[in-house]
Every structure is written in C-alpha cells, then in structure tokens.
Amino acid sequence: MKIDLKRTIDELQEYYFLAVKGVLGIFRRPFYGKDFVEQMDYAGVGSLLIVCLVSLFVGMALSLQLSAELSVMGLKMYTGKVVGISIIREIGPVAAGLVFAGRVGAGMASELGLMILGHQVDSFRVFGVDPIKKLVTPRILSSIVMLPALTIIGDAAALLGAYYIAVFVSNQSGYVYWTAIEHVLTFQNVFSGIAKPFVFGFIISSISCYMGLSTFGGAVGLRRSTTRAVVYSIVMIIMADFVLTRILLYALGFSV
Amino acid sequence: MIIMEDVTFGYGIKPVLQNATLKIGASERVAILGGSGEGKTTILKLILRLIRPDSGRISVDGVDITNMEEDELRDIRRKFSIVFQEGALFDSLSVKENVAFCLREFSDMTEEQIDVRVHELLRVVDVENAVNLMPSELSGGMHRRVAIARSLAAFEPKMFLFDEATTGLDPVNAERICRLINEICREGTGLIIVTHKVIDALRVAGRFLFLLDGRIVFDGDRQALLGSDNPAIVEFLNEFRMEVE
Secondary structure, eight states: OOOOHHHHHHHHHHHHHHHHHHHHGGGSSSOOHHHHHHHHIIIIIHHHHHHHHHHHHHHHHHHHHHHHHHHHTTOGGGHHHHHHHIIIIIIHHHHHHHHHIIIIIHHHHHHHHHHHHTTHHHHHHHHTOOHIIIIIHHHHHHHHHHHHHHHHHHHHHHHHHHHHIIIIISOOOHHHHHHHHHHHOOHHHHHHHHHHHHHHHHHHHHHHHHHHHTOOSHHHHHHHHHHHHHHHHHHHHHHHHHHHHHHHHHHTTOOO | OEEEEEEEEEETTEEEEEEEEEEEOTTOEEEEEEOTTSSHHHHHHHHTTSSOOSEEEEEETTEEOTTOOHHHHHHHHTTEEEEOTTOOOOTTSOHHHHHHHHHHHHOOOOHHHHHHHHHHHHHHTTOGGGTTOOGGGSOHHHHHHHHHHHHHHHOOOSEEEEESTTTTOOHHHHHHHHHHHHHHTOSSOEEEEEESOHHHHHHHOSEEEEEETTEEEEEEEHHHHHTOOOHHHHHHHHHHHHHHO
16 A cells, blocks of 8 residues: 555644644634534434444443353452443443444535535635634534533443343342442543543544545545545544553553 | 736646636626636636635735635635535525525624515525525526525625536526526626536626636637637537527
8 A cells, every 4th residue: 555645744734723723613703503503413312322222232242241251250240340340441432432433423524525525615615604613613512522421321321231131141130230330430430431532522523524624526535535534533543542541541540 | 806827726736727817807797618627617716716726826806815814815705706516505504594694694684684685685586485495405497596696695796706507407497597697797797607508608798718628728709709710619619509500
C-alpha cells in the first residue's frame, strides 16, 4: 500500500482545524439549538435500542464465559465482580462506542457527504452561514452528550444480561451477584467507564464530519468517505481506549 | 464588476480551467456555454470563491478576493445569489423552511412577517401550493423554482448566478424557468448562467462565452456566436439548430 505522506499530513491538519473549530463553535454565537436537539434525537434516542441489544448480549456472553471458567476453579461467586468491572470499566464504553461509530458515524458521514455533493454546503457558505458551526458543532456536542448516556444505559443492559446467565443458567445466587456489582460501583470504576465515552463521542463525530465534508467523486466518493469514517472511528476508539485506560489507571491510583 | 485574470484551477493534477481571463460588468447578462466537464461551473465557484484558484487573480467590485479568508468573503458573496444545479435545497427542511432560511438567520422579521414574505416569493415562482412539501416530494421544475425563491429571499443581490438552471427539465418547464429568470433580472441586475442548452442561453443572455478544454475560446454576442466558424462551436450549435428545425 502506497502512502502519500504530504497528503496524509494535509488531511491530518485539515481534520485538526475542523475538530478544533467544531468544538470552539460550542462557545460562540450563533447557537443552533434546534440542530443540536435534532442530532441528540438521531444519535441518542435513535441508537438506544441497538446499544441495549448489543450490550445485553455482550453481557450474557461474558457471563457465560466467566461462569464456565470460574466454576472450574471453584470461584463462581466472583462472576459478578469480574463481569461488573469488565463491563463498567472496559467493555461497556467500547461496545457502545463501536455501535455508535457504525450507526451514527456512518450516518453523519453519508449525510454530510451528500450535502457536499448536492451543493447544500456551498449554499450555506454563499448565504454566509458557517458550515462548521451549523453542521459540525451540533454533531460533536450531541455525540459528547449522548454517548456517555448511552453507555450508562448499555452498561445496565449488559449487567442484566450477565445476571440472567449467572443466576438462571449458572445457578448462582442473585443476591451474591448484585452485592458484587454494588461493590464494584465505586467512584474510580464508574468514573473510568464514564470518562471514556466523552472522548469516544468526540472522536467518532469529528472523524465522521471530516470524512463527510471531504467527500468528492459522486457515489463512489460517498462510499469511500462513509467507509473511512467508520473504519477510522473504530480504529481510533480501540487505540484511544488503550491510552485512556493507561492514563485513568494511573490517575485513579490503580497499580498494574 | 467581476475580473478574472489568468486564472487556472484544477482538481489534483488535472487542470479544469486554464488561464481564464474575463471581465463581466455589474448589469451584464452572460451565458457560459460548453460541454460537460469543461469548467463552466468552476467559473461560478471561483467568482464566489468557494474554491481557491491555483494561480491568477479574481476581483469583485475592485476587491481582490483571490486569497481572502472565509469570514472576509461574507460581504462579497452577499452581492450574488446563486441557484445551483438541481436547486441544492436543504433536504431536512420543508419548502417553507428553505425559503425562510435566510430570513430567519439574518433578518429581524417576526414569524408572521416571514410567513407573508415566503408566500409572496412562492407566488412569484408559482409554487405556492407546495409550501409544506419536503424537497424530496418536488418535481425537477418545482425544485428549481423553489431554489429561485430561496435565492430571492436571501439578500438584495447585484447579480444572479445560475448553474444549469434548466438541465433535466422538459421544454415547457425549461421555458418557464427562463421566463422567471428574465423577470427577476429585468431591473438592471446582472446574470451569469452556466448551461449547455444553447436555446436557454439565447433566451436569457446577451453575451456568450464558450469553454473548450478548460479555456475560453469564444467571447461575443448572439450574432457572433451564431456566425462563429470555430468547429467546436459549430458542432455545439448544430444540436441547437436541429432542435429548432
């Protein structure tokens, strides 16, 4: 694969400017409140069912795997604790982020790409409306707000799924499971799990908006930018998750 | 007054427009003709500085806009009103909201005043009955007419720019759009129309530019265009003559 270094640097620079201007738009007039609410509805409410469904099954699968492994060692009673920590700190935010990237990121990139190809973005510029403030800022802000909310709801769904497996399949005590979950709901764990989706929301929305707004070349170009938005978002979520985990473990005083 | 001096622009390494030099007066009615991919729309985008030229200079009313930043261009762009190919209406907004967009963004009008103005503009373009429809529910002709209404609502432009305003329309609707263009441009307002339909260009313009391989190879009036012996223009006009016959 041939990499055009100059083009890559140019793209990174353009992405950086777009992301910074998109965030600064939150603090500068005019405010597009209606667009923000619309985006929250699309990104948040629209993703609720799929995030819950994915999280539920991830929790069930995780509980199944851990129950099987821990019962061999006679440590089945620790299922709740391990599942709880895994979901709250790690799997919940990443699963919600990946679902969000697939659904919302692709939607943002294709919508903005189509607006570029249909000269709608040019129309904004001719009318004197800043397309970054009008289109990018509400998308970034709504993602930053809605992804943490979705993560919390997704975590709850995953813990319920894990509970069902632990209690009704693995025949563990429900009381022991929920007591273990209660014990892992510490500030450190919850903060660690809630801080990540803020960053993931920003990453997904800024990458997707950039890809959408840099669309060219008709239907093929739209396919390319949508694919790139999802792929880059997913890769960046996984990478950012590692970096954030390292930082948060250090900052919250966990020893590795 | 628009002045382009030796302007070259390309997407990547492929030049779309090469060494274009032209002057267009404020109240002139100009048609830019040529086949697909010859750089016609590129000229409109350069005039509005939606794209930055690779070389050369562009000025509007004596102001050099070649290297202006986006914020500085706002006042320059408000001298123009553009109707993009296929209208470029905002998909997520109804016809009413599309036409009202600039009124809501930039004027102090109340909702009642905006409502009255929107209906007035839609009456001018004869699509008043489509006020609550979404762009996806409009026909091609209605799309263009709503786009024209939106462009009229914007500001008080000195010049209208039309990008393939009649492309894809049946002859009746195309003639209707041309009549509408003549109506809105009759009071000394300038006009630049980009088209590959000669018959529509002759309906609305008095000066004609012809682009071939990204270069302006002809600049003249109706008589000069119809009498041109440039083989590319002759071939281009043949289709028009066949249409007339």
